[in-house]
Amino acid sequence: MAEASITGVDQAILAKKAEAFLQETAPVREELRVGVLSPMDMQQDTALEYDSMVLLSKIEQLGIRFNDKMVQASAALALECLVNIANQLVEFTEQLPLAAAKRFSLDALITRDRAHYTHLGPHYIRQRRLVMEVFTELHLHQGAMRDPAVFSQLTQDLLRVSNVCLNICVKAFHAPEMRQQWSKIYSGFLVHLVKAAKEIQTT
């Protein structure tokens, strides 16, 4: 596997970063649950909601494309949709003050949960984003993407990245009602993607 291109030192650094991110996240969550919202918090929630609407409107179009029969007929096109969705979510998440303060990155995210990813690893990332060419090199050229099991694992991995990012996006809201609202909206979006992925796998 191409994982060999990541040196032991790199892995150790990424693992440390991931650990730091994980440790620092829990206290923030608790802190946000308590207390009355300040005008600044409310203003930030309003701005975040606006940006979240713009983001969701964009990724929903990719979701609709992912659900298109023509796209579903090609494993490469379908995966490209999921890669684009994941990358847009990572880009958005990186800009959230909550995540930026914890030095969120795709590398750290994947390294932290490496055991949960069948295929994804740091070698799929270049310049902080998932790279479709790597999927092509590692899977398409071997014809493995036509294998339903491999395709299923890859979609699961990509959906996991999107899910983690969406969870952080929800936690970035200060107001509990905002979190509840956006948790519901994002869940609906994700369920739609999962259903479409299952349809592709069964056909």
Added chain:
Amino acid sequence: MVVDDSQTVRNIMALIVHRLGHKSVRAASAMEGLTLLTELRPDLIFLDITLPGMDGLDVCKVIKNNKHTKQVPVIMLSGSEQVFDKVMGRLAGAADYITKPFEPETIRKCIDTYCGQTDRVREGLWQKPQ
């Protein structure tokens, strides 16, 4: 009223409309939307062009040919920027055309144009902090 087969789009639109101080009803298909129109008279209809079964353009024609609903402005929603779609929308009687993905500000301008100015207090909600 929002007629779109995408639950996510319906949710975003409903949230925008709500934040602007208005109420919304949602329909996931042409038939559902037309059924709702037998009971409701909305101030504005956001109608997706691509709907399962009867498409948005045909729904728009039905709305515009009905004496009870022809006065209701229809805004077509589409994932395509093609001029052809816009022209077809106009020919079907649509008042305006919005391309997806959209910004909440675009929806607000539409609501302001066809339903009157949004409450000034609520308007502030959509001014992004610098």
